[in-house]
Amino acid sequence: MAVEAPTVTGSRFSGPLVTFKVGAQSDAIATFTVHENLIRDGHDFFHAAMDKRWKEGQRHEIELPDDQPEVIGSFIEWLYTEKIAVTSTHLLQNEDSDKQYIRLAHLYVFGEKVQSVAFRNAVLSAILMARDGAGTITSTYSPIREAVRVIYSGTVAGSPARKLMVHIHVETGHSDWFGKDATLHCPEFLFDIAIALMDKRPRIALRLYDTREEWFIQG
Numbered sequence: 001m002a003v004e005a006p007t008v009t010g011s012r013f014s015g016p017l018v019t020f021k022v023g024a025q026s027d028a029i030a031t032f033t034v035h036e037n038l039i040r041d042g043h044d045f046f047h048a049a050m051d052k053r054w055k056e057g058q059r060h061e062i063e064l065p066d067d068q069p070e071v072i073g074s075f076i077e078w079l080y081t082e083k084i085a086v087t088s089t090h091l092l093q094n095e096d097s098d099k100q101y102i103r104l105a106h107l108y109v110f111g112e113k114v115q116s117v118a119f120r121n122a123v124l125s126a127i128l129m130a131r132d133g134a135g136t137i138t139s140t141y142s143p144i145r146e147a148v149r150v151i152y153s154g155t156v157a158g159s160p161a162r163k164l165m166v167h168i169h170v171e172t173g174h175s176d177w178f179g180k181d182a183t184l185h186c187p188e189f190l191f192d193i194a195i196a197l198m199d200k201r202p203r204i205a206l207r208l209y210d211t212r213e214e215w216f217i218q219g
Contacts (some may be wrong), residue, residue, distance in 0.1 A: 018050070021070045022084030030069035036060065038079045045114035070103070074202050078119060079101040084126040088133030100130060101147035108161050124164060131168075140153045142168050144177045145184065152186040162192065170196045 018030040018039060039046040049062055064072060078084055084107070089097040104127050111120035129138050135193065142150075148165045155161055169177065178185065 016060055016177050018046075019061045020064055020072055020076075021061065022067055022069045024065040026158065027187060030072070032069075032072055032075050032076055034079060036111060037157050041118045042118050043114050045116075065112060071106050074103075074107055075119065078122060084122055086126045086130040086133070090133075092141070094141060097130075097141035098144070098146065098193075101127065101141075101143035104130070105143065105150035105154075105161075109150060112159070112161075121159070124161060127164070130203040142172060142177075144169075144173075145179070148189055149184075149186050152189050157188070162189075164194050165189065169193055170200060187188045 007145045015035050018036045020034065022030045022032065022192060035127070036050060040050055041047075046062070050060075052058060074084065082106075086104070087100065089100070094098065104123055107126075108120055108123040110124055131142055133140075142164060148169075151159075151161045151165055166189070
């Protein structure tokens with residue numbers, strides 16, 4: 001399955017080319033070539049980088065030492081095809097579903113880095129298409145654990161992606177999604193979950209003294 005992004009006009013496929021050099025190791029750098037018009041439009045990071053005052057703009061070359069070639073490849077594919085390919089999770093094993101969500105989480109974080117609203121929205125749509133593509137809520141997997149950690153590590157408070165992760169957990173989650181080790185989860189995420197659950201719970205008056213023995217130490 002694929003998620004549609006905003007329409008790209010034909011004129012954007014002309015003009016100068018820009019080379020991306022991805023990775024930090026000189027013997028393992030991946031190179032990608034893309035039309036400059038595509039990365040300038042709607043991507044503030046690249047628009048600024050291609051200013052002729054900077055070496056990137058003069059050389060038509062951008063170094064991305066901290067990014068993964070798979071992420072950049074998917075981003076460029078989206079630029080040209082307007083699509084992000086995903087597989088509905090009901091067709092995947094749990095482990096493969098997790099890997100797909102982790103990949104999508106890295107894509108979203110890259111969209112955050114380059115300040116591309118359209119790409120981030122397309123990634124969120126892809127996440128939900130992967131989850132809901134089967135048209136049923138009984139046989140799908142949701143983004144949990146590592147995918148959530150990637151989102152929280154690469155976004156700021158109030159991010160729509162963070163809010164989506166919390167919403168999915170609060171509205172559809174199970175306690176076993178968290179596993180047994182709290183240290184595997186981002187503290188900010190656990191805090192957001194706690195706040196969302198307390199806001200969701202109806203406030204009722206309780207008399208606790210009469211049930212105090214439930215909290216007594218037995219022995």
